Amino acid sequence: MSIFSYNGAALVGMAGKDCVAVAVDKRLGVNQFQTISANFQRAFQVSERCFVALGGLASDVQTVHKEIAYRMKMYSLREEREMEPKVVTALVASMLYARRFGPWFVDPVVAGLDKDNKPVLAGYDSIGAKSEAHDFVTGGTASDQLFGLCEQFWKPDMDADQLFETISQCLLAAVDRDCVSGWGADVFILTADGTVTKKTLKVRQD
Amino acid sequence: MPVDYVETLVAQKGAGFVFDNYQRNQFLASSDPQAFKMPDLKKTGTTICGVVCDGGVVLGADTRATAGDIVADKNCEKLHKMADNICCAGAGTAADLEHTTKKFAADLELMRLTLHRTPRVGTAVTMLSQHLFRYMGYVGCALVMGGVDPTGPSLYMIYPHGSTDRLPFASMGSGSLAAMSMLETGYKDDMTIEEGKKLVSEAILAGITNDLGSGGQVDLCVVTKDAYTMHRNIMAPYPRTRIPKPVMFPTGTTTVLEEVKMLKGRLEVTDADVEMRDA
Amino acid sequence: MMGEWSSGEGLQQHMQSHGSVPRPVSNPPMEHRFMPYQNNGGTVFAVAGPTYAVAMADTRLSSGMRILSRNTTKCTQLTSKCVVLTGGMQAEMVELHKRMKILITQYEHAHRREPSVNAVAQLLSTRLYFKRFFPYYTFNVVVGLDEEGKGAVYGYDAIGSFERIPYVSQGTGAELVTSVLDNQIGKTNQTKQLEPLDKTDLIDLAKDVIAAAGERDIYTGDYAEVYVIDETGVNKSKVDLRKE
Numbered sequence: 001m002s003i004f005s006y007n008g009a010a011l012v013g014m015a016g017k018d019c020v021a022v023a024v025d026k027r028l029g030v031n032q033f034q035t036i037s038a039n040f041q042r043a044f045q046v047s048e049r050c051f052v053a054l055g056g057l058a059s060d061v062q063t064v065h066k067e068i069a070y071r072m073k074m075y076s077l078r079e080e081r082e083m084e085p086k087v088v089t090a091l092v093a094s095m096l097y098a099r100r101f102g103p104w105f106v107d108p109v110v111a112g113l114d115k116d117n118k119p120v121l122a123g124y125d126s127i128g129a130k131s132e133a134h135d136f137v138t139g140g141t142a143s144d145q146l147f148g149l150c151e152q153f154w155k156p157d158m159d160a161d162q163l164f165e166t167i168s169q170c171l172l173a174a175v176d177r178d179c180v181s182g183w184g185a186d187v188f189i190l191t192a193d194g195t196v197t198k199k200t201l202k203v204r205q206d
Numbered sequence: 207m208p209v210d211y212v213e214t215l216v217a218q219k220g221a222g223f224v225f226d227n228y229q230r231n232q233f234l235a236s237s238d239p240q241a242f243k244m245p246d247l248k249k250t251g252t253t254i255c256g257v258v259c260d261g262g263v264v265l266g267a268d269t270r271a272t273a274g275d276i277v278a279d280k281n282c283e284k285l286h287k288m289a290d291n292i293c294c295a296g297a298g299t300a301a302d303l304e305h306t307t308k309k310f311a312a313d314l315e316l317m318r319l320t321l322h323r324t325p326r327v328g329t330a331v332t333m334l335s336q337h338l339f340r341y342m343g344y345v346g347c348a349l350v351m352g353g354v355d356p357t358g359p360s361l362y363m364i365y366p367h368g369s370t371d372r373l374p375f376a377s378m379g380s381g382s383l384a385a386m387s388m389l390e391t392g393y394k395d396d397m398t399i400e401e402g403k404k405l406v407s408e409a410i411l412a413g414i415t416n417d418l419g420s421g422g423q424v425d426l427c428v429v430t431k432d433a434y435t436m437h438r439n440i441m442a443p444y445p446r447t448r449i450p451k452p453v454m455f456p457t458g459t460t461t462v463l464e465e466v467k468m469l470k471g472r473l474e475v476t477d478a479d480v481e482m483r484d485a
Numbered sequence: 486m487m488g489e490w491s492s493g494e495g496l497q498q499h500m501q502s503h504g505s506v507p508r509p510v511s512n513p514p515m516e517h518r519f520m521p522y523q524n525n526g527g528t529v530f531a532v533a534g535p536t537y538a539v540a541m542a543d544t545r546l547s548s549g550m551r552i553l554s555r556n557t558t559k560c561t562q563l564t565s566k567c568v569v570l571t572g573g574m575q576a577e578m579v580e581l582h583k584r585m586k587i588l589i590t591q592y593e594h595a596h597r598r599e600p601s602v603n604a605v606a607q608l609l610s611t612r613l614y615f616k617r618f619f620p621y622y623t624f625n626v627v628v629g630l631d632e633e634g635k636g637a638v639y640g641y642d643a644i645g646s647f648e649r650i651p652y653v654s655q656g657t658g659a660e661l662v663t664s665v666l667d668n669q670i671g672k673t674n675q676t677k678q679l680e681p682l683d684k685t686d687l688i689d690l691a692k693d694v695i696a697a698a699g700e701r702d703i704y705t706g707d708y709a710e711v712y713v714i715d716e717t718g719v720n721k722s723k724v725d726l727r728k729e
Contacts, residue, residue, distance in 0.1 A: 100345075101344070103231070125301060145663070145664040147661055148663075148694075148697060152665045153453055162455070165459050165460055176667060195468065198467075200462065200463045200464040200465075201460060275702060276702065415729060418549075418551065418704065419550045419703070448692060450694075453669070459677045460675070
């Protein structure tokens with residue numbers, strides 16, 4: 001057991017053609033045997049074209065989200081523009097690395113669309129080692145399962161519908177084999193025209 | 207003598223590590239040592255190496271980043287540009303490498319602007335080794351740094367505790383033994399750049415093949431008096447053996463309970479299912 | 486008292502006379518422990534079909550960050566229609582497979598026929614539980630054709646708890662494989678049922694899945710042995726995986 005599996009989480013970001021999606025579970029638990037909530041929010045729209053999803057210790061998930069939101073507001077006040085997704089990925093990395101010797105126990109995934117509608121995806125460890133990906137990023141306690149699923153099911157240039165089905169099937173199959181995540185799921189799809197579609201999935205409640 | 211760069215350095219003092227969470231984390235650790243285990247930090251269980259050639263240095267690295275026994279990144283960059291004439295290959299804790307090299311690349315650039323001189327490799331090595339010594343090995347960087355300056359081409363190793371070596375050829379990381387076997391076999395004094403590139407590629411390839419912590423592609427960086435050339439993925443020795451047969455999930459495969467479209471600043475519920483209440 | 490200190494005693498006397506307690510000089514006793522287990526890595530899995538079964542195992546043998554062998558089998562054919570596959574520690578696997586073969590030969594001599602897959606599965610469970618308090622560090626899969634000619638797959642834990650299931654995976658890549666099989670064979674969470682996979686599709690899927698596991702699990706790679714067990718017997722082939 002590690003502090004990372006205390007509350008449980010599953011998160012995945014996936015790139016499509018001119019679209020990007022994030023899928024997260026909604027369980028908030030205490031170890032394996034108690035579930036506090038089946039409606040815990042761990043994916044946040046931090047700007048018009050960027051999402052941050054956070055796994056790990058729930059209190060840190062909320063604190064880190066607040067910190068990111070604060071810094072992005074300060075940025076837009078100073079700069080009079082929204083932060084680009086690419087900049088968000090750098091912000092998260094340096095925020096986490098500042099606490100290299102007393103980290104937040106979070107496992108972040110950043111997904112967004114840049115100006116040219118190219119997907120921006122980044123995954124991190126808890127101290128801010130960023131890994132950028134062109135295909136998919138995973139996080140949380142179900143990340144092993146998600147890696148296997150995404151390697152099998154991800155394909156290049158998916159449209160928004162196909163991307164939704166693929167990312168949803170990946171998340172659902174993953175949380176069914178992880179006992180500390182699941183109990184509900186949200187999928188966010190960002191498309192080139194600037195719309196965000198949030199879909200709540202039907203998930204096993206066990 | 208201009209000393210205004212000192213002010214620049216002083217102005218940066220506010221930045222640095224934050225230890226706010228340290229006590230809380232120690233408390234968590236003491237309350238339940240069973241439950242509190244530090245997670246797998248992303249490591250670059252790596253093969254990196256470098257060779258001094260006639261008129262330049264060649265550095266090489268693999269591209270795998272691991273978290274425990276899982277490959278976290280199949281194509282990460284381990285060759286960091288420190289300056290127009292210095293390249294640094296890193297092995298160890300991924301976050302430390304990424305941020306430490308970035309910080310010192312910035313410091314070297316500030317120094318170049320204030321002193322109007324290209325930084326020397328020895329300077330960069332000293333700066334890094336002093337930083338790493340200060341953190342007593344807790345900043346987990348094992349580096350191979352090379353470059354060309356007025357003294358000619360040079361190559362150094364820097365260990366996580368801050369000790370340094372200056373060598374004609376060097377390797378580091380979990381695949382360093384595999385790489386060193388190739389370097390020891392193939393190294394000659396005053397090789398041409400092309401010979402150096404070939405030797406370094408072979409050394410990295412040995413690491414990729416024989417060390418489980420290393421994998422992916424070969425990256426090379428060549429630094430000469432005139433140019434800094436990065437050869438990203440110059441070799442892809444083991445391409446994927448099977449592309450999985452694409453699975454097309456028909457639209458509507460996944461059950462959606464509620465769909466909300468968030469148009470710029472406006473909410474619109476397009477489909478709300480009542481299945482939850484039925485269940 | 487203030488003269489030269491010639492020995493430790495003198496130092497101790499000196500400290501005692503000043504009221505401080507002497508420090509114990511000896512180190513605490515060192516504990517030596519017998520650690521017989523290691524994990525040599527690798528992934529095995531099997532899928533049961535209506536009249537056949539497919540089993541898959543990679544052939545990499547590793548220790549720590551090193552590859553010990555690129556071509557070590559994790560499978561043993563036990564009868565004309567039964568194979569056992571094992572992940573975990575290779576030495577224990579060799580011992581276990583050897584013992585299973587002996588016991589099956591003895592069974593054949595006693596009963597003048599080979600045991601059914603069901604009997605082999607029960608035998609393995611008994612062998613594993615026999616070592617309940619010093620277990621074989623092995624994670625097993627038994628696969629074959631049952632007495633009705635249907636594909637049979639049995640999954641185990643290290644101490645003999647077992648179950649007949651449609652598909653199972655074991656070893657270092659098990660997490661990566663299992664949920665893909667859930668989706669493609671178990672068809673979980675899908676409202677639109679796709680057509681069931683036929684035999685060649687299933688074999689292709691199995692190869693894709695182990696290749697995908699090899700992409701992300703550092704202990705899975707080199708080659709995969711493919712066993713297809715049907716009415717013709719046990720058919721073995723090999724596919725390439727990543728060698729890095």
